[in-house]
Amino acid sequence: MDKLLTLTLGGLTSGAVYAALGLSLVIIFRATRVVNFAQPALALISAYVAFSVNKATGGYWLGFAAALLTGALLGALTERLIMRRLADRGHLAPVIVTLGLLMVLQAVAGMIWSAEPRSFPYAFDFRGTFSPAAGFAVAVVLVVAAGVLVLFKATPLGLRMRAAAFRPDVAGLLGVRVGLMLTIGWTLAAAVGALAGLLAVPPFIYPTALDSVFVHALAAAVIGGLDNPVGTIAGGFALGVGLSFVSGYVGPELVTMAALAILVAVLVVRPHGLFGHAVARRV
């Protein structure tokens, strides 16, 4: 019983990371129908910037802020410099380009900070069953998720962003700056992704640290429905707890394969995720 509780709480903590990273994928997918495979690398670079700032200043929060800024900047640059040129190029081109960006950024991280694992601090004390650090992770993700939802549902900016995503041409005629909305979307998504990275990397950061985290986050987003933020957050926490059980009762080395099995099982039953909207296929 004790183990069950420990595993559940641990699962909620990692689930918070999957939810946040998944949310960053969903924000972009809703706006552009692109899955941003470069997201883990954007988050990785942000976390490495936090690592360097931490080391230079000795404080945690300055690095934290620097990472969020870096993430936002990288997201904006990615959209402006690369993704904008790919509009109307089919579904394969953005997949390949974001993967290319993933490889470049991971390689750059390895060149600058080397492949050696470096120790990365937690925000708070991390000892105990449900430590302050774990509580912080869950709380900050819930707050950010709520903020993103409010932004989309209840603010003029969110309305413009949804309009730009739903009907770019009509939104443009009505005076919405569609390109700017896309850039804001990518900026916001990459900042949320950077937050996920900061929560995911401790205790050690290395260039491939976020690979499996990203796969789990993608699985969470797909399970929840790639166009549904609430479903993705729920999917993130559920998958976190589920994978924590797999790790505790079966073995940590099978966690990613379990995520794959859950992903495939869900998609076979519901091809657009548990809470996703089916899209009619154009003939």
Added chain:
Amino acid sequence: MAADTVIAPAPPAPVTSRAGLSPLARHLLLAVLALAAIVLLSMVVDPFTNVRLATVGYYLLAVAGLTVLTGLTGQVSLGHGAFMFVGAYTVALLVVYVPALPFWVDLLLAAVASGLAGALTGAAAARLTGPYLAGATLALAVGLPSVTQRFPDFLGGSNGLGFTVNSMPAGLAGTVPSTRWQAWVVWAVVLAALVLLANLTRGRVGRRLRAVRDDEVSAALAGIHVGRMKVFAFLVSAVCAGLAGGLQAFLLGTAAPGSFTPALSLSLLAAMVLGGVGSLWGALWGALALVFLQAGSEELTHALALGTDVSNNLPLAIYGLVLIGVVLAFPQGIHGIGRTLRTRLRPRRTPARTSADDEGEA
């Protein structure tokens, strides 16, 4: 699937090339010539280069499998490294635990095992599209290698399995260096597989796969079993990758999880995109680029006295830049550039180029 056989079209008239040979004969002739060229080349280069030659061979097969999948059915796999893993470990396990089997049986079983893995993945993949499929196959590439840590005694944990393959005929031992023999074996298998692949993509199956890629609904209405074709494409593609993995194990004498990282799967994708999606010749350029970018970046960083951190990561960075650059600037890849130049240089001389001729480019 009765409809499939009922509406099956009459066998097409044999497509003959400019030289008047049937495609199969032409592919066989090309393969024999290529093998002869490889054997000659292997005689004049040093053992180290022979290993590199063999490496180009198995990468070529893996990239060819991937390009057939993506080019013919439009499905993208980020997990072909996982099928290479299956092939390599099948060979390794058979060599270690059933040493009595001849090597070609090991390879055959590696093809069967990776084909099974591919059919399983394909069965799931047939229901997925675009980003969903990419995510699922990426999960496979990330997750499968760590299974070795689940069975440390059987699969050797993170160190993998080491072994030696004694495949050389007794008559050749002593006269032919082992790396040369390995290059011959690798290329013989690769070329045989490529002949089958080239034939497959030119024939009825290839046309059906392209029909599925271009319009699933129309293909289904024409009596093509869409799901079955997609699974089949995945199976063929996985067999190619599995054979490539088995050949890699044969060449290196090890199978270790560290060789089958997600970065490997993404490098294969980069090689495919660089060469030109759907083109078997493009797969050759891609495989050459994989091997020689690796070697070149090591030499370059050494010459510039940059650290190992840079040299270890330079190939990955270049592959990434290649992916971005090719998609933005040259969507047809290297082979497409060549093809465009060719048609531009002689626009009038080939006015009767038919669609049947274009099909053969895949």
